[in-house]
Amino acid sequence: xxxxxxxxxxxxxxxxxxxxxxxxxxxxxxxxGGSPGVHGQVVPEGSSSSRVIVHVDxxxxxxxxxxxxxxxxxxxxxxxxxxxxxxxxxxxxxxxxVKKLMNVxxxxxxxxxxxxxxxxxxxxxxxxxxxxxxxxEEFSPVVERLGFDENFVDLTExxxxxxxxxxxxxxxxxxxxxxxxxNQYINLHDIVHIRLLVGSQIAAEMREAMYxxxxxxxxxxxxxxxxxAKLVSGVFKPNQQTVLLPESSQVLIQSLSHxxxxxxxxxxxxxxxxxxxxxxxxxxxxxxxxILEKELGISVAQRIQKLSFGExxxxxxxxxxxxxxxEEDSFKKCSSEVEAKSKIEELLASLLNxxxxxxxxxxxxxxxxxxYSSENHCSRESRQCPIPSHVIQKLGTGNCDVMTPMVDILMxxxxxxxxxxxxxxxxLLSVCLCNLKALNTAKKGTIDYYLTPSLxxxxxxxxxxxxMKDTHMEDF
DNA sequence: TGGGGTTAT
DNA sequence: ATAACCC
Numbered sequence: 001x002x003x004x005x006x007x008x009x010x011x012x013x014x015x016x017x018x019x020x021x022x023x024x025x026x027x028x029x030x031x032x033g034g035s036p037g038v039h040g041q042v043v044p045e046g047s048s049s050s051r052v053i054v055h056v057d058x059x060x061x062x063x064x065x066x067x068x069x070x071x072x073x074x075x076x077x078x079x080x081x082x083x084x085x086x087x088x089x090x091x092x093x094x095x096x097x098v099k100k101l102m103n104v105x106x107x108x109x110x111x112x113x114x115x116x117x118x119x120x121x122x123x124x125x126x127x128x129x130x131x132x133x134x135x136x137e138e139f140s141p142v143v144e145r146l147g148f149d150e151n152f153v154d155l156t157e158x159x160x161x162x163x164x165x166x167x168x169x170x171x172x173x174x175x176x177x178x179x180x181x182x183n184q185y186i187n188l189h190d191i192v193h194i195r196l197l198v199g200s201q202i203a204a205e206m207r208e209a210m211y212x213x214x215x216x217x218x219x220x221x222x223x224x225x226x227x228x229a230k231l232v233s234g235v236f237k238p239n240q241q242t243v244l245l246p247e248s249s250q251v252l253i254q255s256l257s258h259x260x261x262x263x264x265x266x267x268x269x270x271x272x273x274x275x276x277x278x279x280x281x282x283x284x285x286x287x288x289x290x291i292l293e294k295e296l297g298i299s300v301a302q303r304i305q306k307l308s309f310g311e312x313x314x315x316x317x318x319x320x321x322x323x324x325x326x327e328e329d330s331f332k333k334c335s336s337e338v339e340a341k342s343k344i345e346e347l348l349a350s351l352l353n354x355x356x357x358x359x360x361x362x363x364x365x366x367x368x369x370x371x372y373s374s375e376n377h378c379s380r381e382s383r384q385c386p387i388p389s390h391v392i393q394k395l396g397t398g399n400c401d402v403m404t405p406m407v408d409i410l411m412x413x414x415x416x417x418x419x420x421x422x423x424x425x426x427x428l429l430s431v432c433l434c435n436l437k438a439l440n441t442a443k444k445g446t447i448d449y450y451l452t453p454s455l456x457x458x459x460x461x462x463x464x465x466x467x468m469k470d471t472h473m474e475d476f
Numbered sequence: 477t478g479g480g481g482t483t484a485t
Numbered sequence: 486a487t488a489a490c491c492c
Contacts, residue, residue: 061492082478101477122479147481147492266490299484300489319482328479366486378477382486430479 050192050246052155052199053316055229056136056206058218059238061149063090065128066117068215077111079104080119083330087119091238122148131214133319139206144226145319149218152226153206154316159198177204178220178241181232182248193245196222200243207241227312228252230263249310259284264307272296284308321436325354325362328430333372337411337420340429344410347431348403355433356396362433363387365406367413370428380428383413387433 058064062080067073067090077093079086086107089098097110107114119125129148136143142154166174172188177200180186187193203220210216220241221233231252232244244252256262258279260270276295278284285308292301306312327347334340344367355362366384373379387406394400410431418424 085477087478103477120479126480145481145492150492264490268489323482326480330478380487384486428478 050195050224052159052195053223053226053229054153054155054199054203054206055221055223055226055233056132056151056153056203056210056218057220057230057233058132058149058210058216060088060090060094061129061216062088062119062125063093064216065125066119068128069124070117073115073117077114079107079114079116081116082118082120086114086116089114128214128216132210132216135209135213136206138209139202142316142318144316150230152229152316155199155202155222156195158202159195162198162202163195174198176243177201178243179236181235181242181244182251184245184248186245192224196224196243196245200241203241203243207239223249225310225312226314226316227263227307228310231256253281253308253310256281259304259308262304262307264312265304269296269300269304281308321358321360323436324432324434325351325358325436326368326430326432327351328368328428330370330428332427334426334429335424337414340414340418340426341407341411343429344414344431345403345407347429348406348410351431351433352395352402352406358436359396360436360438361392361395362436363392364433364435365409365413366432366434367410367417368428368430368432369414369417369426372425372427380430381417382432383416384432385409385413 063078066078066080075092077090077096077098079089079093079098081087081104084104086098086100086102086104088100089107093107093111093114096114098107098114102110104116125148129145133143133145133151136151136153140153140155140158144152146152171194174188174194174197176186176197186197199222203222207218207220210218217239219233219237219239221229221231221235221244222241223229223232223244224246228244228249232242235242235252253262258270259265259273259281260267262281265273272295273279273284276287276291278287284305287305289301289305292305295301296304327350329343329347331343334343363386364384365387366382368380368382370380387409391402391405394402414420418426
């Protein structure tokens, strides 16, 4: 099963093949160097610039959380319901034909014994989700969340450290943990293989820790970039892990039956590709880059065409605390202002609890609506504005009424979007608190106030913005 | 299609 | 403010 001539394109720049033994000698001699990467990660130089990335994907996460909350549900077919949808279900239910995002009626028809629990309140899922991320951060701080149930971790540095501890005689006894994609032969003289094997061992330790400390099972995929790690994590499904060695990367991506299955190519792009006659991964690989750039724009075109070759140089970006808090509710019909106001109050009350626990303060508030319409069902409209500073200061100060001024703001935003003198029909309301900033401890008027970089506005890229005199656009 | 999230334009 | 992406 040779993957003839398909070099992983990331290495196409002409990386020399280095024998693992030679590489280990350099490692032991402390010659590997390494330089700070995008996020202060040390990426190895010389032997290879290839990374070791793990994608961790929890099995039917909401259903697992529900079974932990109520162990009597274990062993029974279980679905988690939001409105009239079964958004996820456990494997007993899947065996009986229940699918994700299945209508409740269809699911009950397929599986009359299906037990349903309501999952519209995400609180416990969100809490468990962050426990998982925090657990993974103990292995390496570079953890990127994707939704509530997936995480990427860059293991490159950790793998390097473990290799430096390894003795030469332990190298020959090195084994993989879990599956090897495509049953590919492992070459212990290939330093890239060695590093991925160590990655697979760390992945196994992560899954063990998740199970022992949190009671959660999940899959993991280990590969040289996020795209491949994510694709390979789903190969053996539930509660198993798979490592992808570079020689099999082409068979992995060619195993996709349609470009839409590629993470990064969503509904819209897939439709536009289809209009160009592109449906398979091979179609996309071989399509004219120039024409693709003209059709999709240079940015999307170049990115997705690289993805089609299994190339993805995007870094694992540490997620850190959330950038925004939002709560939404969907319904069949909301057609009066009072009705809207009471729903908005409910959403805001939950949000204030969350933001209070977080400790940081939101400086922007947004209201989102979805209008009833037969066709364009997905489109939403929003209005946002700054939160007045006197309201921000009251946040988190217990009994002080912060609801009233914020509901007033939200209703102004509402009337800005919806002409309440005309009939209207909404199917969703959502409130979002964003532009979160840490409490500023520097006192106004002091040197510190003007010179300390505001932690809150320090962006992920590490750029620092210094506090300037505030513009007076409050109290709109 | 729910109830969330993110980044780019 | 919207549009795209992810789960």
